[in-house]
Amino acid sequence: MIPVETQVLIVGAGPTGLALAAALQRAGVDHLLVEVLQTAQTTSRAGVVHAHTLEMLQAIGVTDALEAHGTPVSHFVVRDHDQALLDLSFDDLPSPYRHLLMIPQSSTEALIETRLQALGGSVHRGVSVLGAVADANGATVRVRSATGEQMIHPRYVVGADGMHSIVREAAGIGFKGAAYGESFVLADVRMDWPLGAKEVSLLFSPEGLVVIAPLPDGSYRVVATLDDAPKKPGIDDIQAILSARGPAQGVRVTDILWASLFRVHHRLADTYRKGPFLLMGDAAHVHSPAGGQGMNTGIVDAIVLGGALTRVVRDGAPDTVLDDYARTRRPAAQEVLALAGRLTRVATVHSVPLRKLRNLILRALDRAPGFKRGLAMGFSGLGRARYSVLPQA
Ligand SMILES: Cc1cc2nc3c(=O)[nH]c(=O)nc-3n(C[C@H](O)[C@H](O)[C@H](O)COP(=O)(O)OP(=O)(O)OC[C@H]3O[C@@H](n4cnc5c(N)ncnc54)[C@H](O)[C@@H]3O)c2cc1C
Numbered sequence: 491m492i493p494v495e496t497q498v499l500i501v502g503a504g505p506t507g508l509a510l511a512a513a514l515q516r517a518g519v520d521h522l523l524v525e526v527l528q529t530a531q532t533t534s535r536a537g538v539v540h541a542h543t544l545e546m547l548q549a550i551g552v553t554d555a556l557e558a559h560g561t562p563v564s565h566f567v568v569r570d571h572d573q574a575l576l577d578l579s580f581d582d583l584p585s586p587y588r589h590l591l592m593i594p595q596s597s598t599e600a601l602i603e604t605r606l607q608a609l610g611g612s613v614h615r616g617v618s619v620l621g622a623v624a625d626a627n628g629a630t631v632r633v634r635s636a637t638g639e640q641m642i643h644p645r646y647v648v649g650a651d652g653m654h655s656i657v658r659e660a661a662g663i664g665f666k667g668a669a670y671g672e673s674f675v676l677a678d679v680r681m682d683w684p685l686g687a688k689e690v691s692l693l694f695s696p697e698g699l700v701v702i703a704p705l706p707d708g709s710y711r712v713v714a715t716l717d718d719a720p721k722k723p724g725i726d727d728i729q730a731i732l733s734a735r736g737p738a739q740g741v742r743v744t745d746i747l748w749a750s751l752f753r754v755h756h757r758l759a760d761t762y763r764k765g766p767f768l769l770m771g772d773a774a775h776v777h778s779p780a781g782g783q784g785m786n787t788g789i790v791d792a793i794v795l796g797g798a799l800t801r802v803v804r805d806g807a808p809d810t811v812l813d814d815y816a817r818t819r820r821p822a823a824q825e826v827l828a829l830a831g832r833l834t835r836v837a838t839v840h841s842v843p844l845r846k847l848r849n850l851i852l853r854a855l856d857r858a859p860g861f862k863r864g865l866a867m868g869f870s871g872l873g874r875a876r877y878s879v880l881p882q883a
Pocket of ligand 1: 506507526537655
């Protein structure tokens with residue numbers, strides 16, 4: 491039986507919902523985490539956890555486990571075919587985590603859920619939120635589970651329910667933006683890859699951008715934009731993309747472990763809070779996976795919101811602390827949306843003279859330590875750390 495009353499109802503047990511539940515559980519804040527799926531998702535999806543996210547995840551004690559399961563990579567290299575244009579190193583980041591941590595999203599979620607359980611918390615699976623309205627004491631939320639439909643009466647409702655958030659809809663919060671013109675192909679593959687497993691490569695090409703990143707099991711994550719993509723990408727499709735856009739020789743795709751084709755939107759919620767309704771993660775912001783920022787920004791939202799809800803619900807701080815959450819975190823997503831958009835535009839320049847100019851500029855910037863440091867801070871999330879701290883009373 492699902493409890494009827496709770497202080498905080500979290501809708502959705504993706505990485506952000508799980509992280510928030512762990513934060514509230516650790517702080518002793520009454521909450522309920524519901525998830526429509528009966529079992530955890532097993533697909534790879536977001537493949538990188540950045541330094542700032544690892545720092546923030548210390549708050550729920552999950553960073554060491556992630557570090558133990560992931561593969562650290564300390565270089566991000568921008569290339570035009572096999573020609574290196576810009577080599578970004580994370581060795582000098584002002585953080586204990588001077589790398590990109592490659593780890594499939596399914597593992598990240600499993601490790602956070604394991605931590606939630608160790609803290610005494612749990613996920614109520616097979617529970618679907620159907621609708622919600624604000625009322626005098628918070629909200630009334632209609633849910634369906636195996637035992638039928640019932641109402642839950644939380645003080646606050648957190649939409650961690652992804653891009654098509656029902657919480658955002660119930661709150662009447664707009665989600666402005668559009669879909670990118672091209673589709674994205676994502677695949678985890680086994681292959682002979684001449685650039686090896688020591689770097690994440692961003693390959694620029696007029697046909698579209700490609701990111702290649704090594705994963706802990708020896709496979710590689712391939713992310714590519716395509717104007718005209720096959721519904722179910724196969725070995726030949728990935729081979730064709732890499733042959734056209736990758737190093738001239740030595741690439742041979744031998745197996746596909748997981749592949750997905752999807753249309754990506756760039757959208758941002760008008761606000762992260764309206765009355766008892768709060769948003770975080772994909773419910774609040776979505777954009778291109780090119781910079782690997784989506785899940786990371788969402789997890790940071792969750793940790794910051796966990797702190798804000800603890801102050802309000804447990805410590806009796808004024809409810810306006812939740813407005814501080816909304817005001818503080820939204821600009822982080824605005825910056826991420828701008829970064830992902832810039833990256834995509836620069837990567838896919840078509841005209842030959844413009845490509846030559848771009849490559850010249852990037853080679854010059856490769857010798858500009860200040861520029862490279864700024865870029866590494868942006869990728870790692872450390873450059874947006876000011877959006878992870880709420881004003882104190
Ligand atoms: C194919 C694919 C590839 C991706 N690749 C990358 C990548 O390379 N890099 C990157 O940074 N990001 C990537 N992303 C995005 C990344 O997966 C998301 O940013 C991340 O999962 C967001 O986490 P979240 O917790 O906000 O939402 P989600 O992970 O979407 O979780 C939402 C949860 O809410 C549940 N839910 C929804 N509605 C209800 C309801 N009414 N009642 C109860 N439960 C509900 C869902 O079942 C789901 O479990 C990818 C996404 C996809 C689909």
